[in-house]
Amino acid sequence: xxxxxxxxxxxxxxxxxxxxxxxxxxxxxxxxxxxxxxxxxxxxxxxxxxxxxxxxxxxxxxxxxxxxxxxxxxxxxxxxxxxxxxxxxxxxxxxxxxxxxxxxxxxxxxxxxxxxxxxxxxxxxxxxxxxxxxxxxxxxxxxxxxxxxxxxxxxxxxxxxxxxxxxxxxxxxxxxxxxxxxxxxxxxxxxxxxxxxxxxxxxxxxxxxxxxxxxxxxxxxxxxxxxxxxxxxxxxxxxxxxxxxxxxxxxxxxxxxxxxxxxxxxxxxxxxxxxxxxxxxxxxxxxxxxxxxxxxxxxxxxxxxxxxx
Amino acid sequence: xxxxxxxxxxxxxxxxxxxxxxxxxxxxxxxxxxxxxxxxxxxxxxxxxxxxxxxxxxxxxxxxxxxxxxxxxxxxxxxxxxxxxxxxxxxxxxxxxxxxxxxxxxxxxxxxxxxxxxxxxxxxxxxxxxxxxxxxxxxxxxxxxxxxxxxxxxxxxxxxxxxxxxxxxxxxxxxxxxxxxxxxxxxxxxxxxxxxxxxxxxxxxxxxxxxxxxxxxxxxxxxxxxxxxxxxxxxxxxxxxxxxxxxxxxxxxxxxxxxxxxxxxxxxxxxxxxxxxxxxxxxxxxxxxxxxxxxxxxxxxxxxxxxxxxxxxxxxxxxxxxxxxxxxxxxxxxxxxxxxxxxxxxxxxxxxxxxxxxxxxxxxxxxxxxxxxx
Numbered sequence: 001x002x003x004x005x006x007x008x009x010x011x012x013x014x015x016x017x018x019x020x021x022x023x024x025x026x027x028x029x030x031x032x033x034x035x036x037x038x039x040x041x042x043x044x045x046x047x048x049x050x051x052x053x054x055x056x057x058x059x060x061x062x063x064x065x066x067x068x069x070x071x072x073x074x075x076x077x078x079x080x081x082x083x084x085x086x087x088x089x090x091x092x093x094x095x096x097x098x099x100x101x102x103x104x105x106x107x108x109x110x111x112x113x114x115x116x117x118x119x120x121x122x123x124x125x126x127x128x129x130x131x132x133x134x135x136x137x138x139x140x141x142x143x144x145x146x147x148x149x150x151x152x153x154x155x156x157x158x159x160x161x162x163x164x165x166x167x168x169x170x171x172x173x174x175x176x177x178x179x180x181x182x183x184x185x186x187x188x189x190x191x192x193x194x195x196x197x198x199x200x201x202x203x204x205x206x207x208x209x210x211x212x213x214x215x216x217x218x219x220x221x222x223x224x225x226x227x228x229x230x231x232x233x234x235x236x237x238x239x240x241x242x243x244x245x246x247x248x249x250x251x252x253x254x255x256x257x258x259x260x261x262x263x264x265x266x267x268x269x270x271x272x273x274x275x276x277x278x279x280x281x282x283x284x285x286x287x288x289x290x291x292x293x294x295x296x297x298x299x300x301x302x303x304x305x306x307x308x309x
Numbered sequence: 310x311x312x313x314x315x316x317x318x319x320x321x322x323x324x325x326x327x328x329x330x331x332x333x334x335x336x337x338x339x340x341x342x343x344x345x346x347x348x349x350x351x352x353x354x355x356x357x358x359x360x361x362x363x364x365x366x367x368x369x370x371x372x373x374x375x376x377x378x379x380x381x382x383x384x385x386x387x388x389x390x391x392x393x394x395x396x397x398x399x400x401x402x403x404x405x406x407x408x409x410x411x412x413x414x415x416x417x418x419x420x421x422x423x424x425x426x427x428x429x430x431x432x433x434x435x436x437x438x439x440x441x442x443x444x445x446x447x448x449x450x451x452x453x454x455x456x457x458x459x460x461x462x463x464x465x466x467x468x469x470x471x472x473x474x475x476x477x478x479x480x481x482x483x484x485x486x487x488x489x490x491x492x493x494x495x496x497x498x499x500x501x502x503x504x505x506x507x508x509x510x511x512x513x514x515x516x517x518x519x520x521x522x523x524x525x526x527x528x529x530x531x532x533x534x535x536x537x538x539x540x541x542x543x544x545x546x547x548x549x550x551x552x553x554x555x556x557x558x559x560x561x562x563x564x565x566x567x568x569x570x571x572x573x574x575x576x577x578x579x580x581x582x583x584x585x586x587x588x589x590x591x592x593x594x595x596x597x598x599x600x601x602x603x604x605x606x607x608x609x610x611x612x613x614x615x616x617x618x619x620x621x622x623x624x625x626x627x628x629x630x631x632x633x634x635x636x637x638x639x640x641x642x643x644x645x646x647x648x649x650x651x652x653x654x655x656x657x658x659x660x661x662x663x664x665x666x667x668x669x670x671x672x673x674x675x676x677x678x679x680x681x682x683x
Contacts, residue, residue: 012325026527029528030527033524034463034525034526034529035526035527037521037526038523038525038526039526041522042519042522042523045515129492131351133353135357136351136352136357137353137354137357137569138353138542138569140545140569140570140573143552144552146549146552149518149549149553150553175471175676182383217515220515220518220519220546220549220550221513221514221515221517221518221542221545221546221549222514222518222545222546222548222549222570223352223514223542223545223546223549223568223569223570224514224515225352225514225542226376227352227513228350228352229350229378229380229385231380231512265457270523271523271526274508274520274523274524275506275523275525275527277506277507
């Protein structure tokens with residue numbers, strides 16, 4: 001058996017293992033075909049955000065404003081959608097998200113404040129803008145514009161996002177530069193990579209994926225209400241966990257694929273706990289523990305490899 | 310000619326004197342007070358309506374409001390009250406996130422000698438209630454009979470044939486969420502409706518949609534969902550998920566807290582019944598507080614005011630609600646507000662205020678404002 005094939009099996013064993021646990025506990029409710037399909041669908045929104053966030057993380061940066069950008073882009077996109085149909089919805093969500101992420105990048109590079117602080121500060125501004133937009137009541141998306149909240153259209157959009165992220169990250173010069181800058185800025189500069197440009201582009205690319213996620217989010221829920229008081233920060237953690245999952249397993253499987261497997265596993269845990277009647281607070285405990293275990297096992301294996309070498 | 314001029318000038322001066330005296334009298338009657346109002350948020354339909362009504366009432370009485378959001382976090386609620394007091398407000402109103410935070414808030418207000426009212430909440434814990442009601446500066450609270458709200462909506466689901474339901478709720482520990490939930494459970498137990506699952510901490514449409522889809526996947530026998538609250542977003546998310554999974558008409562929904570899609574939901578039969586529109590609740594405690602700070606307290610002890618939320622189950626109800634309660638004319642006019650204060654109406658009593666609150670309904674508003682709203 002080739003090493004590559006063995007690695008894929010190891011990675012796939014994680015969601016299979018989780019599935020078997022919940023199936024053993026609730027065989028009559030968990031893991032039906034419809035259930036698996038719904039888990040698959042629900043994994044796309046956080047995965048799309050992760051596929052954008054991975055560029056930022058690979059560059060060695062953070063972006064805690066993606067949740068607030070998603071909300072603001074959804075609100076404006078929904079409003080434009082009511083005026084101009086699907087064109088307005090798609091254009092509004094994607095353009096607003098890209099512009100705001102671009103602003104993140106420019107402010108970060110200009111002021112040279114840590115990205116963590118910059119993006120948290122901007123999060124507060126974007127939340128307020130969402131609250132001020134059209135009086136702050138949120139925008140209800142007409143039923144006629146809900147197509148991306150339904151399958152197979154949300155899945156199609158998710159697959160498109162996956163393909164774009166996969167190709168960009170693995171098969172383009174930009175992807176190589178992102179990894180290079182993330183690995184060592186000094187070396188990247190010395191070989192002629194424009195580090196500033198790559199970082200700003202990283203934010204812009206993240207914006208594209210936040211925009212795609214906004215389209216599905218507002219179509220899925222039918223309405224997006226503004227969120228203030230840093231509540232949008234909660235939207236960052238699930239995609240962040242997906243990224244950590246992908247990074248933890250990058251030796252075994254491509255990071256972009258690993259992200260989806262991670263989000264699918266997390267969604268499976270969430271739904272598995274719902275079928276057991278377990279409260280959402282406890283779900284978060286289990287999810288957090290699961291992530292720590294996976295990352296610890298992977299980190300342990302990598303340390304062992306180094307020792308053996 | 311000189312004589313005529315002097316008469317005219319005298320008349321003008323007399324008129325000016327009378328007007329100035331009248332203005333001075335009005336100013337004396339309506340001293341400007343400042344009211345602090347701390348709510349969970351200021352960006353959802355419910356909180357926006359509350360603030361609008363509160364500010365209108367204050368303005369009608371020549372007063373001001375400082376509103377602040379606290380995210381339903383105890384620390385933030387304490388901080389807001391402390392901030393209000395440091396800003397020199399004359400009274401504080403707050404929607405407490407849990408009974409446990411109330412004694413701390415009462416102590417802060419007692420130490421600062423600033424009256425405190427609670428909005429949308431009653432106190433469930435008897436020990437805390439005793440402590441709070443013994444406070445010199447606690448003026449009172451207003452709340453809805455949330456047990457009855459939950460019970461009535463649960464009964465509606467049972468009457469419509471639901472046998473297997475799920476519950477979507479917001480915060481654990483929140484009195485309203487818990488009381489509505491208990492009301493639902495009481496109805497479900499009484500009418501043999503099984504609760505298959507419940508999800509709490511759901512405050513956004515997409516989270517509600519995800520929870521609903523999970524219920525649909527896990528429980529094929531599901532035929533009803535009770536959305537206990539959360540300001541409108543969760544209800545919309547639930548309804549959207551039901552439609553996206555082709556379960557409209559097969560899974561019935563009830564909701565609390567009217568959202569922006571109220572009429573649409575009823576028109577398309579996406580929701581069986583809703584209760585809400587009780588954003589006038591803080592207004593009644595405002596009246597209590599205003600009378601207190603203007604030196605005309607309606608009662609010598611803290612008072613509890615109870616009101617009934619509106620029940621809306623038809624498009625006609627929804628249209629009337631939008632027209633009579635949410636239009637340019639609010640549920641209470643400036644004149645009606647002034648008449649609830651002893652400053653303008655010496656015959657006002659606490660019993661009359663309680664009666665006004667208890668009688669609040671769509672019919673009540675339509676009757677009082679006939680001719681005012683076009």
